[in-house]
Structures are given as structure tokens and as C-alpha cells.
Amino acid sequence: MRQIALLPISFLLLASIILGSGVSLGATSIDQQSSSYILVGGQYGRWFTLDQSPRLYKISLTNHSMSEFDVGTDSGAVWSGGWNGSNWLVSGWGHFANYSSDPFIDGYTDGQSNVSNYLNLYASEESWHGGDVFDMGWNGTTWLLSGLGSDAINYSGSRSNHMSLATFNDSDFQDLSGHIPKQEDYILYANAWNGKYWLVGGGYLGKGRLFMYNGSVLTDLNSSIIRAVPSFRSVQSIAWNGQYWLIGGIGFLARFDGSHFIDLTAQLNSALNSSNPLSSRNAVNSIAWGGKYWLLGGGAPVAIVSLTSKAWFASYEEVNSQFKDLTKSLPTNVSAAHVSSVLSLAYAGDSWAIGGYENTSGMLLLFNGSDVDDLSPLIQNQTTYIHWVGAPIDPSPSNHTISSTIPTTSSKQTSSSIHTSTSSSIHTSTSHTTSSSTHTTASHSTSTKTSSETTIGSASSSSQRIIFYSSSQFSEDSNGEWVWALIASAVIVLVVVFGFSYRGRNLEHSRSE
Numbered sequence: 001m002r003q004i005a006l007l008p009i010s011f012l013l014l015a016s017i018i019l020g021s022g023v024s025l026g027a028t029s030i031d032q033q034s035s036s037y038i039l040v041g042g043q044y045g046r047w048f049t050l051d052q053s054p055r056l057y058k059i060s061l062t063n064h065s066m067s068e069f070d071v072g073t074d075s076g077a078v079w080s081g082g083w084n085g086s087n088w089l090v091s092g093w094g095h096f097a098n099y100s101s102d103p104f105i106d107g108y109t110d111g112q113s114n115v116s117n118y119l120n121l122y123a124s125e126e127s128w129h130g131g132d133v134f135d136m137g138w139n140g141t142t143w144l145l146s147g148l149g150s151d152a153i154n155y156s157g158s159r160s161n162h163m164s165l166a167t168f169n170d171s172d173f174q175d176l177s178g179h180i181p182k183q184e185d186y187i188l189y190a191n192a193w194n195g196k197y198w199l200v201g202g203g204y205l206g207k208g209r210l211f212m213y214n215g216s217v218l219t220d221l222n223s224s225i226i227r228a229v230p231s232f233r234s235v236q237s238i239a240w241n242g243q244y245w246l247i248g249g250i251g252f253l254a255r256f257d258g259s260h261f262i263d264l265t266a267q268l269n270s271a272l273n274s275s276n277p278l279s280s281r282n283a284v285n286s287i288a289w290g291g292k293y294w295l296l297g298g299g300a301p302v303a304i305v306s307l308t309s310k311a312w313f314a315s316y317e318e319v320n321s322q323f324k325d326l327t328k329s330l331p332t333n334v335s336a337a338h339v340s341s342v343l344s345l346a347y348a349g350d351s352w353a354i355g356g357y358e359n360t361s362g363m364l365l366l367f368n369g370s371d372v373d374d375l376s377p378l379i380q381n382q383t384t385y386i387h388w389v390g391a392p393i394d395p396s397p398s399n400h401t402i403s404s405t406i407p408t409t410s411s412k413q414t415s416s417s418i419h420t421s422t423s424s425s426i427h428t429s430t431s432h433t434t435s436s437s438t439h440t441t442a443s444h445s446t447s448t449k450t451s452s453e454t455t456i457g458s459a460s461s462s463s464q465r466i467i468f469y470s471s472s473q474f475s476e477d478s479n480g481e482w483v484w485a486l487i488a489s490a491v492i493v494l495v496v497v498f499g500f501s502y503r504g505r506n507l508e509h510s511r512s513e
Helices: 006-020 123-128 222-228 265-271 478-512
Strands: 037-044 053-060 066-068 076-083 088-096 099-109 112-118 132-138 143-149 162-169 172-175 187-193 198-204 207-213 217-220 235-240 245-249 252-256 260-263 283-289 294-299 312-317 322-325 340-347 352-358 361-367 372-374 385-390 419-422 427-429
Touching: 037 088, 037 352, 053 088, 088 143, 099 123, 099 132, 123 143, 123 162, 123 172, 143 198, 162 187, 198 235, 198 245, 207 222, 207 235, 222 252, 222 260, 245 294, 252 265, 265 312, 265 322, 294 352, 312 340, 361 385
Parallel strands: 053 076, 076 132, 076 385, 132 187, 187 235, 217 419, 235 283, 260 427, 283 340, 340 385
Antiparallel strands: 037 053, 037 076, 037 385, 053 066, 076 088, 088 099, 088 132, 099 112, 132 143, 143 162, 143 187, 162 172, 187 198, 198 207, 207 217, 235 245, 245 252, 245 283, 252 260, 283 294, 294 312, 294 340, 312 322, 340 352, 352 361, 352 385, 361 372
């Protein structure tokens, strides 16, 4: 019997070896993490008013203590932020120098600001003047910033609102706004990275824009998603779970695997309260993946004044493609509010952070999968809107299962190093609904409508650099993991065979005695 006991011991030793070597046995990295705090960004003061002040807080998830960060300006707003595994980058707009307003990006490490820049510090940022950085996506070495600019592109032409795009790496800022296909008076609200390319989306109200960017080529996906999703309007949120994208916006929700779009709008609407379906004024404002299921939230879009918006949130399980309306879990004060909306979601490991607003106060909730804890009293008297919540969870939930194909280029980019194309290989799956159209503005600037349909500008003459990195510099070696997994499987088989054969010989020997 002593010899037979060696079998489970062998399995324990083998398990220790496998775990020690870092071999994944099916769980993603995001499942194994838990955050001790969240960052919360927004503003005090109503949109489109003179008195708007940025707010940024760090809130402990253990004792709910709170500390405030200085974002370097007394007026403006915090729109978004991102975590790269060791540092935070937070963005928004404020009043700086001789400009009525300008975007800013602030970097934080351990609660201390390590980068505090209004983008006017960079010559190549000129087209962003008067605009905003609404979102950022991290690819392992470089941030992609997206938003709105209100100055002339490439130092020529008249000032006008336009979609803005740029890369940022420490002190390197490069404006890509002139390369955006069909440049118009829209806003790029969202972007995210999947290990291979960024997906970037935006628009305004009834008009949507979507394209992918792999570091050298901008591919316009509008015609493909419009065929699949008739209710496609402005894109407000984009997220990746390691296998496919979810893309949400005003009046629609879509799934995209890199080749096929699938319209999920009708499925989500059937799960939501019949009195609050997605519409021209009801958007999917935020999407977050938690390792096992998605969480989605919405209501009126960010910086869109609504008199009737009702906050909602729901889960989506990929296994059975089932939506579940969780809105009834919202606190009574939120559900009873005259106007409310969920603007941001973040997975924090043991819980989800939910940010938004109710009536004239910021809303902050924690959802543990079944119950909601209302943290709004912490920030209610100091905020009017919570635009963004973030948790320091690994920014790559798929463990980089899709390797990058971004090419290495010269650190000084020329006008020919970025190309535009229209996708012709995207397939669609359709359903039916209607769309509407309207006009753009920012929460702090006056809109000037432009109608340039084919503008593809040249690279900026600025000396600022844009740096692209090869996949070997930031992708994990997934092939190496497979090798270890195969070796581990072979060892398990040998242990099982050896264990049972040894047990058989031992029993036979016992009988012979």
C-alpha cells in the first residue's frame, strides 16, 4: 500500500512543477488578480457650463478610504484612463497657458504624478488644441490616444473640430489625425488593443465610425459593420476578451471576431426592460470583461444632456450567448432618479466598479456578482459626473494569445509610412432596426461642421517621434507555453501508466504470497 500511495504524491509533485513553470491550465491571467483600490475620474459642474472642475480619486476597496489626486488644472474634466501593468495614464481637458482649453495626459505611479503634461508641450499636438483625449489603449509599449481636436490638421487650413488620433510613449507624441480616413467633425470615443491591432471607434449621435489600426495601416470598417448592424451609430465603447470584440454605442451592440460582425442589439434589447431599450438616446457606454462573463452598462451617452435617461447594466455570458438584465440590482436612489446613466465599468477581481451619474451627482457602485454596494456618498458632494473608473488589473486578459504583427519602422515617420484602406474581406451577419443622424459638439467647445470625405493628411513636420515595436518586444511566447503543456501532458500519461502498472505488479505479488 505504501507503494500505491506514490501515485497521488507523483501527481502533487507534477502539479507543483507545472504551476512553478508558469504553464496555463485554462484560466486567464485576469481571473487570478484582485485589486485593492480603484481610480475614479470625472468632474464637478455640469457639461457645457463655465464652471467645470476635474476630479480624480483613489479609493480603497478594503476600507473605502479616499484620496484625491491633482491633475494640474483647476478647470476641465477627467475623461478616461488606462493601466499598463505598472503605471496609470489619465486624460481629459483643462485650461492651460494662452488657450481657452487643451487636452492633458497625467501619469501616476503609486499615487504620485510622474508625467503631468498638457499636450501643448508637444509641437505635433497642435491639431488637438481645444479638444479632448477621450480614451487610450496600451499595446505593451505605446499608448494610442483618441478623441477630438479643434485646430487645423498638419498646420494648414482653418481651425475646425475633427477626429483625433495619436501615439504617446513617455515623451514621444505623434499626431496621426491627418491619416484618419474620411476625416469629419466627429469624436473618437473608444479604442482598445487585442495583441495584434487597435480597434478604434467614435462618431457623434446618429453617425458612427469604426476602423482598425495595426501600427502602419488604418482600415475603414464602416461599410462592413453598417451592413451587419443597421442601427449602427456613434461608437462609445470597445472591449476584447481574448477571442472576440464587443463594440457598443448609441442604439447598438455588435460582436466582431476580426472577420465577421454579428448584431447583438435585438438580444440585448429583449433582456433589458421593455421601457428602456437601446435607442438614439440610449447607448452601451461601457463594456468590461471579467474572465468569465461580460458586464455592460449604459443610458445617455457621455457629454449628451438628456432629460429622460435611465441607467442600466447587464451581463453577457459567451458560453450560451445569454444576456441578463441586472438593472434591478441598482440602489433605489439610482432607479428612482429622474435622470441617470452608467458611463464606465471596471473589473477589479473580486468586484466590478460602476461609475456614472444620478440627477446632479456622481454615481459610484461596487457589484460583486449579485449585490451592489453604493459608494456614491463618498464622492456625491464633490462630483457631478463620474466619467471613468479603473482598476490595476493586467491590461491583457488573453495573456497575449494573439501575437502582434506591428512592423518595426524607423523612429522618424514619413508621410508614406501610414496607409489607409477599406476592408473588403469582412463578412456580416444582419438584423433590423433604424438609425438617426445629428450634429457634433464637445462639452466645452463650439462645433464647426466640416465635410471633408477623403482627407488623408501627410505626416507632421514636427521633430517629435513615433515609435513602433516588433512583436518580440511585447508579446509573450505562447508557442513556448504550448511546448510546456505538451511536455506536462506526456509526463502525466507516463505517471498514470507507471502508477497503475506498478500497482498491478504489487497486487499480483501480494496474491502469490
